[in-house]
Amino acid sequence: MRVVIADDETLLREGLERLLVEADVEVVGKAGTADELLRRVELTRPDVAIVDIRMPPTHSDEGLVAAQEIRTSHPATGVLVLSHHVESHYAMRLLAEHPERTGYLLKERISDLAVLVDALNRIADGECVVDPTIVSRLLKRPRDESPLDELTGRELEVLALMAEGHSNDGICRRLFLSPKTVETHVRHILLKLGIGETPDHHRRVLAVLAYLRG
Amino acid sequence: MLVISALGIAVGVVTLDVAHDVPGYGFAGASSLAGAALLAAGWALIACGLAAWLRRPDSGFGILLAGAGLAWFAAEWDSPGVGSSLAFTAGLCLSAACPVLVGHAVLAYPGGRLASRIERVVVLVSYACALGFGVLSTAFYDPQAQACSACPSNLLVVADRETLSDDLARAGIYAGTAWAAALTCLVVRGLPRPATRQVTAPGTAYLVLVAAAFIVSLGSTYVSNGPWQRRLWYGQALALLALAGGVAWGWVRAHRARSDMARLVVELAQSPPPGGLRDLLAVIVGDPGLVLAYPLDSGRLVDAHGLTVDVPLGHQQTRVVLDGRTVAVLGHAPGALRDEQLVDEVTAAARLALENERLQAEVRSRLEDLRASRARIVAAGDAERKRLERDLHDGAQQRLVALSLSLRLARLKVPESAELERAEQELASAIEELRELAHGIFPAVLADDGLSAAVHALVEEAPTPVRIGELPERRFDSSLESAAYAVVAETVRAASGSVLVSASANDGVLAVELAAPGVNGLDVVALEDRLGALDGRLDVLQAAGVTTIHAELPCES
Numbered sequence: 001m002r003v004v005i006a007d008d009e010t011l012l013r014e015g016l017e018r019l020l021v022e023a024d025v026e027v028v029g030k031a032g033t034a035d036e037l038l039r040r041v042e043l044t045r046p047d048v049a050i051v052d053i054r055m056p057p058t059h060s061d062e063g064l065v066a067a068q069e070i071r072t073s074h075p076a077t078g079v080l081v082l083s084h085h086v087e088s089h090y091a092m093r094l095l096a097e098h099p100e101r102t103g104y105l106l107k108e109r110i111s112d113l114a115v116l117v118d119a120l121n122r123i124a125d126g127e128c129v130v131d132p133t134i135v136s137r138l139l140k141r142p143r144d145e146s147p148l149d150e151l152t153g154r155e156l157e158v159l160a161l162m163a164e165g166h167s168n169d170g171i172c173r174r175l176f177l178s179p180k181t182v183e184t185h186v187r188h189i190l191l192k193l194g195i196g197e198t199p200d201h202h203r204r205v206l207a208v209l210a211y212l213r214g
Numbered sequence: 215m216l217v218i219s220a221l222g223i224a225v226g227v228v229t230l231d232v233a234h235d236v237p238g239y240g241f242a243g244a245s246s247l248a249g250a251a252l253l254a255a256g257w258a259l260i261a262c263g264l265a266a267w268l269r270r271p272d273s274g275f276g277i278l279l280a281g282a283g284l285a286w287f288a289a290e291w292d293s294p295g296v297g298s299s300l301a302f303t304a305g306l307c308l309s310a311a312c313p314v315l316v317g318h319a320v321l322a323y324p325g326g327r328l329a330s331r332i333e334r335v336v337v338l339v340s341y342a343c344a345l346g347f348g349v350l351s352t353a354f355y356d357p358q359a360q361a362c363s364a365c366p367s368n369l370l371v372v373a374d375r376e377t378l379s380d381d382l383a384r385a386g387i388y389a390g391t392a393w394a395a396a397l398t399c400l401v402v403r404g405l406p407r408p409a410t411r412q413v414t415a416p417g418t419a420y421l422v423l424v425a426a427a428f429i430v431s432l433g434s435t436y437v438s439n440g441p442w443q444r445r446l447w448y449g450q451a452l453a454l455l456a457l458a459g460g461v462a463w464g465w466v467r468a469h470r471a472r473s474d475m476a477r478l479v480v481e482l483a484q485s486p487p488p489g490g491l492r493d494l495l496a497v498i499v500g501d502p503g504l505v506l507a508y509p510l511d512s513g514r515l516v517d518a519h520g521l522t523v524d525v526p527l528g529h530q531q532t533r534v535v536l537d538g539r540t541v542a543v544l545g546h547a548p549g550a551l552r553d554e555q556l557v558d559e560v561t562a563a564a565r566l567a568l569e570n571e572r573l574q575a576e577v578r579s580r581l582e583d584l585r586a587s588r589a590r591i592v593a594a595g596d597a598e599r600k601r602l603e604r605d606l607h608d609g610a611q612q613r614l615v616a617l618s619l620s621l622r623l624a625r626l627k628v629p630e631s632a633e634l635e636r637a638e639q640e641l642a643s644a645i646e647e648l649r650e651l652a653h654g655i656f657p658a659v660l661a662d663d664g665l666s667a668a669v670h671a672l673v674e675e676a677p678t679p680v681r682i683g684e685l686p687e688r689r690f691d692s693s694l695e696s697a698a699y700a701v702v703a704e705t706v707r708a709a710s711g712s713v714l715v716s717a718s719a720n721d722g723v724l725a726v727e728l729a730a731p732g733v734n735g736l737d738v739v740a741l742e743d744r745l746g747a748l749d750g751r752l753d754v755l756q757a758a759g760v761t762t763i764h765a766e767l768p769c770e771s
Contacts, residue, residue, distance in 0.1 A: 009612045015619030022626055059608055060662050084607050084649055087671035089659050107611075108645045111618040111638070142679045144712050213670065 001120060004029040004044060006037035006063065007052040007082075016050070016110055023117045032056075034066035041070055046077060047124045052107070053083040053090065064094055071098035078123035082107045088134050088213055095128060095209070099202035103129030103165070128165040128205055135163040138212040147193050155192075158185045163208045167201050215264060222260035222283065226253050229287040232295045241290070241447040251451040252290065258458035259283030266324075266461060273326030275319055279461070282315035286454065294364035302366040306352040309436070310344040310390055313424040316454070317397035320417030323410055324464065333400055340393035347386030351435075354379035383435040387428055394425035407548055409500055412460035412467075420453035467500070472559070474498045488518035488578070491564065491571050495544070498560060505529065505545030508572040510579060515543060518571050520578025534561045534568065542568050588747040593693045599656040606652040614645050660699050664689045668699050669715060676706050676713075678730075683716030690724060690769050697744045698726050701752070701765045708736040724769040733761045741765070 003025055007013050010032070017027045029040035034055050041049055049070055053063040067079040078101035081094055091104040103123045109115050109131065119129045139148075139160060151159065154175075161171045171182045190197055195207050230249050233241075241248055260283035267276025289312060291305025318337045321328055328334045349370065356374035357365035398421040404414035427446040474497055481494060492506040507515040507523050517523045525531050525545030534542040561568065618641050625634045660668035666685040673680045689695070698717065706713055711731035718725050733754075742752050750767035 008608075009616060011616040012612060012619065015616055015623065018623055019619060019626075054608060059604055060658070084611055084652075085658065086649065086653075087659055087674060089663065089667050089671050093663075107615050108618060108642060110615065111622040113622065137674050141674050142677065144679045144681070213674070 001025045001048070001124060002028045002044070002046045003120065004031065004037065004040045004046045004049045006031040006034070006040075006049065006055065006066070008032050008055050009052075012052075019110070019113055020116075023113055025117065025120065034062045037066050038069065041074060041077060045074065048078040048080055048101075048120050050080045050082065050120075053081050053085065061090070061093075064090060067094060067102070068097055071102060075101075078102065078126075080105060080119060080123055080129070082110060086131075086133060086137060088138055088209060091130055091134055092206075092209060092213070095130070095202075095206060099128045099206055100126050101128070104134070105129065105131045106133055122165070122170070127167060127170070128202055130164050130205065130209065132160070132164055135160050135209075135212070138163070138209070150192055151189060155185055155189050158182065159189050159208065162186065162189070162204065163212060165205050215268065218280070219260075219264060222257065222264075222280070225284060225287050226256050226260075229256070229290050232293055232297075233290050234295075241444060248448075251448060252287070255451040255454040255458075256283045256286045258455050259286060262458040262461045265465075269465070270324075270326070273322075273324065275322055275324055275326040278315055278319035278322065278326075279458075282312050282319060282454075285312035285315055288312075294362060294366070296366060299366040299369050302357075303352065303369040306355070306368065307345065307348040307370070309348055310386065311348070313390075313394055313397070313421060314340045314344045316417060316457070317394075317401060317421055320401050320404075320413055320421075320457070321397075323413045323417075323461075336393070336396050336400055340397055343386070343389040343393050347382055347389055351379045351382035351386060354382065380435045384433065387431050387434065387436075391425060391428040391432065394421055394428055397421050398425055409547075410464075412463045413457060416453045416456035416460050420450055420457060423449045423453060471498050471500070488571065488574060490518075491567055492518065495560065495564070499544075499546060501546045503529070503547060505543075507543045507545065508575045509540055509543060510576060514579075516575050516579045518575050518578075520575050520580070520582045522579075536561070536565060536569070541572050585747065585749065588743075589693065592697075592744060592747045596656070596693060596696045600661060603652045603656040603658060606648060606655070607658070611645060611648050611652070614641060614648065617641060618645065657699070660695055661692065665695050665698055665717065668695075669702055669717075672699075672703055672706060678706065678709055679712035680706055681712060681714050683714060685715075685717050686719045686724070688719065690719070693748060694724060694767055694769055697748055697750065697767060698724060698765065700744055701726050701741055701763065702728065704736060704741060705730070705733060705763050708733050710734060719769055722768055722771045724767045726763075726765040726767075728763040729760050730763075731759060731761070733763070736763075 001024070003020065005013050005016055005027055007016070013030050013032075017030065020027055028044040028046050031037035031040050032055075037049065037051060040046075049067070051063045051067045051070075053061060055062040055066070063083075064081060067081050070077055070079050079094075080103040081090075082105055083090055084107055086106060094104050095102055101123050103119050105115075105119055109119075122129050139156065148156075157175060158171055161174060166174065168179060168182050168186065171177070171186075172179050175182070177185075187197070189195075193211055195204075195211055198204050198207065230253060233249065233252065241252070260280045263276045263278070263280025263283060265276070266273070266279060270276070285308055288305055288308040289310075291301045292309060293302075293305070296302045296305060314337070317340065318328075321333050321337065328337060352368060352370045353372045354375040355368060356371045357363075357368055359374045360376055398418060401414055401418050401421055404410055405418065407414070423446050427443055427450070430440075430442050430446070474494075477494075481490075492504060495506060496502050496504040503526070505517075505523060505525055507517060507525065509515055515523050515525070525543065528548075529545040530548045532544045532546065533540045534544060618638065621634060621638050621641060625631065625638070628634060657668050657671065659671045664687070666687050669682060669685060673682065690698070702715055705728045706715075709728075709730035709732070713728055713730040715726075715728050717727065736754075738752065738754060745752050745765055745767060748767050750765060753762075753764040755762040755764065
C-alpha cells in the first residue's frame with residue numbers, strides 16, 4: 001500500500017507517517033498545500049491520498065476540492081478525506097461525484113491504526129468509506145413517524161454498515177452472517193424504506209445516506 | 215407710462231402711414247396684411263416691454279423690448295414719405311438696430327442682466343456694428359444728390375461720397391450677417407432650459423430669419439424688398455409676435471406658480487410626508503427632476519429620508535439661505551430658477567416646512583447611521599466568531615489530534631500502559647467537545663456552502679424532529695445568511711415538537727418561516743436586534759396550537 005499525506009500541520013504529517021509505517025503502509029509523498037498534493041499524486045501515483053479537508057490558503061474546503069480533482073484525473077488513486085466536520089453535508093459533497101475509492105473519516109480516527117488501515121484497504125479495493133459517527137448521528141436524530149421504526153435491531157445494524165459503505169461481503173464478515181442472510185436483510189430494508197435496488201453498491205450508499213438525511 | 219404708450223401707438227400709426235404713402239420702399243406698404251404684421255409685431259413688443267418694465271422696474275428687460283418695438287418701426291422710416299428729416303435720418307441709422315435689441319433682450323430674459331462675459335462682448339460688438347455702419351454710411355449719403363429728390367434731408371450728412379457710402383453699407387451687411395449669427399449662437403444655448411424656452415425659441419427663430427435676410431442681401435447695399443426678403447420679413451414679424459406672446463406666457467406661468475405657492479402654503483400647513491415638499495417645489499419650479507437636499511453638519515447632503523444624495527451632473531445648485539445659514543440646496547435644471555423673486559417667495563413660504571423637513575432628514579440620517587453601525591457591529595461579531603471557530607479547528611484541535619498520534623505511538627512502545635490508554639480516551643472526548651464547541655460558535659458549513667446546507671446540517675443535531683420544506687440553494691450576503699440561520703437555529707433549539715422549516719427569496723426579500731406546536735424560551739428580542747440591523751423584521755404568531763415564526767430580510771435579487 002502506497003499513500004501520499006496532505007496536511008498543513010507538520011507535526012501531524014510526521015506522526016501519521018510514523019504510525020502508518022508500523023502497519024507496513026509506505027508513505028511515498030507528503031504535502032502541505034492542495035497544489036503540492038496534486039503534484040505529489042501526479043509524480044508518485046499512490047494507491048490512496050490522505051487529505052485534510054481544510055488547507056491553505058482559506059482553510060475552508062480546499063482539501064475536499066483537491067480530493068475530487070484527484071478522483072477525476074487519476075481514477076486509479078483513491079482518496080481519504082480527513083475532516084473535523086461531523087455533518088453529513090461534506091461527506092455527501094465528496095461522495096456525490098465519485099463514490100468509488102473515496103472515503104470520509106473524522107480526523108481523530110487517524111490515531112486508531114486498525115480503523116485507518118481498514119479504511120485505506122477498503123478504499124484501495126474500490127469501496128467507499130463513511131465515518132461511523134456520521135452514520136450513527138443520522139440514525140439517531142429525532143424523527144416524526146418513519147419507516148425506520150419498522151426495522152428490526154439486526155436490520156438497523158445492517159443499514160448502518162450499508163451507510164458506512166460496506167459491501168454485502170463486508171457486512172457478512174462484520175456481523176458473522178451468511179451471504180444469503182445479509183442479502184435477505186438488505187432486500188427487506190430497501191423494501192421497507194422504499195429505496196429502489198441498484199446493482200452498483202456505491203449508488204446504494206448514496207441512496208441510503210440521502211434517505212437518512214431527508 | 216401713458217405717454218410712452220401713446221407714443222408707441224402714434225409711432226406705429228405714423229409708420230404705417232409712411233409705408234403706405236411710398237409702397238416701393240419698405241416692407242409694410244405692400245398690402246394691408248403687411249401693414250397689420252408691422253403694427254402687430256411692433257405694438258406687441260412695445261406693450262410687452264412696458265408691461266415688463268411695470269412689473270420689474272429694476273430689470274432692463276422691459277426697456278430693451280420696448281426699444282426693440284420702436285426700432286422695428288424705425289426700420290421703415292428711411293423712405294421719402296416720412297416727411298421729417300429727423301425721422302428720416304433716424305431711419306437710416308437705425309435700420310439694423312431691432313435685431314440687436316431683441317437679441318440683447320432675449321439673452322437678458324428675465325432679469326435684465328447678461329449672464330456671461332462672452333454675452334456682454336457679443337452684444338456690445340453687435341450694437342457697435344449695427345449703429346456704427348448705419349451712422350457712417352448715412353454720413354456720406356446725400357439723398358438729394360443721389361436720385362431721391364423727394365427724400366427729406368439727411369441731418370447727418372458730412373459729404374456726398376456715393377461709393378464710400380455704398381461700400382460702408384455693403385460692409386454693414388457683411389458685419390450684420392456675422393453678428394446676427396453670433397447672437398443666434400448665444401441665444402440658441404438657452405433652448406434646453408424649459409423655464410425660458412417660451413422666449414428663447416421665438417428669439418432664436420427671429421435671429422435666424424434676420425441672419426438669413428442679411429445672407430440673401432450679401433453684396434447689396436441694403437436689405438432690399440425682393441420676394442425672398444419679403445417672406446423673411448413676414449417670418450420676422452411672426453417670430454416677434456411669438457416672442458411677445460412668450461413673455462406674456464411667462465407671466466401667466468409665474469402667476470400659476472404663485473397660485474401653486476398659495477397651495478403650497480396650504481399643503482405645508484398640513485405637513486407633507488417626507489419628500490412631499492420636493493414634489494411640490496418641483497411643480498412650482500416646473501422642473502420634475504428637482505433635487506431637494508439638506509446639508510448636514512458633516513457637509514454631507516441628504517434627502518428627506520436621510521439618505522445621502524448627490525446633485526446630478528449638469529444640474530445647477532441654488533442654496534436656500536435663512537438667517538445666514540444654508541438650510542437646503544436645490545439641484546435643478548440650469549435656468550429653472552432664474553426668477554430670483556420666485557425663489558425668495560417660495561423659500562419664504564416654505565421656510566417652516568423646510569426647517570421641519572431638514573430636522574427630520576437629520577434625525578433620519580442619524581437613524582440610518584445607527585442602523586448601519588448596528589449592522590457593522592453584528593457583522594464584526596460574526597466575523598469574530600468565524601475567526602474563533604477557524605482558530606479552534608486549525609489550532610487547538612489540530613494540536614490535540616497530533617497529540618493523540620504521539621500518544622498512540624507511545625502506546626505502541628508500551629502496549630500495556632493503562633494510564634496511556636486512559637489518557638487516549640480523555641483526549642478523544644476532549645477533541646469531540648472541542649469540535650462541538652467550535653461548531654456552536656459558528657457553523658463552518660454556513661460560510662462554506664450557505665443557508666440550505668447549514669439548515670440540513672442543523673437537522674442532524676436538532677433535539678427535536680425537523681422537516682425541511684423549500685429552501686433557496688443560492689448564496690446570499692454572509693450577514694444575511696448568518697441572520698437567517700440564527701432564526702432557524704434558535705427556533706429549532708427552543709421548539710417543542712416537530713418543526714417545519716422553509717425559506718424563499720422573491721422580489722428582493724428573503725423570507726424564513728418556521729412552524730412548531732410550541733416554542734419556549736425563544737429570545738425574540740435578540741433575534742429582532744439581529745434582523746433589525748439588516749432592516750429585517752420578525753413576526754411571532756400563535757394560532758390553533760401552532761406557533762409560527764416569520765422572518766423577512768431584504769436581499770439583493
